[in-house]
Amino acid sequence: MSLRVVNLGLPKTGTTTLARALRRSGMPVADHRIRAKQTDKTELHGAFVADLLYRGFYETGDPGAYLTDFEAISEMSVLREGRSLWPQMDFALIDAIRTHHPDVKFMASNRDPFALSQSMLAWSDLGTARLPGANVPGLPEGYGETSAERIRWINGHYAHLRALFAGDDSFLEYDVADPAARDLISGFLEIPIQWWGKTNVNKLNEVA
Numbered sequence: 001m002s003l004r005v006v007n008l009g010l011p012k013t014g015t016t017t018l019a020r021a022l023r024r025s026g027m028p029v030a031d032h033r034i035r036a037k038q039t040d041k042t043e044l045h046g047a048f049v050a051d052l053l054y055r056g057f058y059e060t061g062d063p064g065a066y067l068t069d070f071e072a073i074s075e076m077s078v079l080r081e082g083r084s085l086w087p088q089m090d091f092a093l094i095d096a097i098r099t100h101h102p103d104v105k106f107m108a109s110n111r112d113p114f115a116l117s118q119s120m121l122a123w124s125d126l127g128t129a130r131l132p133g134a135n136v137p138g139l140p141e142g143y144g145e146t147s148a149e150r151i152r153w154i155n156g157h158y159a160h161l162r163a164l165f166a167g168d169d170s171f172l173e174y175d176v177a178d179p180a181a182r183d184l185i186s187g188f189l190e191i192p193i194q195w196w197g198k199t200n201v202n203k204l205n206e207v208a
Helices: 015-024 049-060 091-100 113-122 126-130 147-164 181-189
Strands: 005-007 029-031 072-075 078-080 083-085 105-110 171-175
Touching: 005 015, 015 029, 015 072, 015 105, 015 181, 029 049, 049 072, 049 078, 049 083, 049 091, 078 126, 105 147, 105 181, 113 126, 113 147, 147 171, 171 181
Parallel strands: 005 072, 005 105, 029 072, 105 171
Antiparallel strands: 078 083
C-alpha cells in the first residue's frame, strides 16, 4: 500500500476520532502506535508511528517505507518513554512524503487554541510535565507549562502548515468541532465517511 492520507494535526485535536472514522470507511490507519492486530509484521508491534517515519526517512528516503500495511496516519507524534518526536513539524520529512507518495492528501485536525491547550492540560501529565519537560520543535524544554505558552506554540504550528501548503489543494485544515467536519473530510478525500463522533474522551469530555 501507499500512504493516501496523512494528518499533521497536534494531539488532542480529534486524532482518535479521525482514526476511527477512516477505519470505518475501509482505510487501514496507523494512529500513534502500531497494535499487534493491525499487522502480521511482529517487528512493528508496539512501534511508535513517529519512530517508523524517521526510520524510513533516514534509512531509505521514504518515510512510509515501514508503513506499507497502512493507507492513513491519524496521529504521528510521540512524547513518552524519553521520546520527543514531532514529524508533523519537520519540513524535510513532510516533503519526502510528498515526493514518495505523490497522491497523498494532507490534513490538519485543529480546534480552538484555548480549548486545545486546556485539553492538553487535562490529559494525564501532557500539559503539566511532558510538554514543559521535553524539547519539542517550537517549544524548548522549560516552556509550555502556561496556557499562553501552549497557545503560542499551537498557533505557530498551524501557521507553519498554512505557509507550507498555501494554495495547495492536497491540504485540508479542519476544526474538529465544526458540524460540517465530516462532510468536509468526505469531500476532500472523495470517500464516504461512514461514522463521525467522539472517542478517547478525557475527564473534561473533550475529544482526543
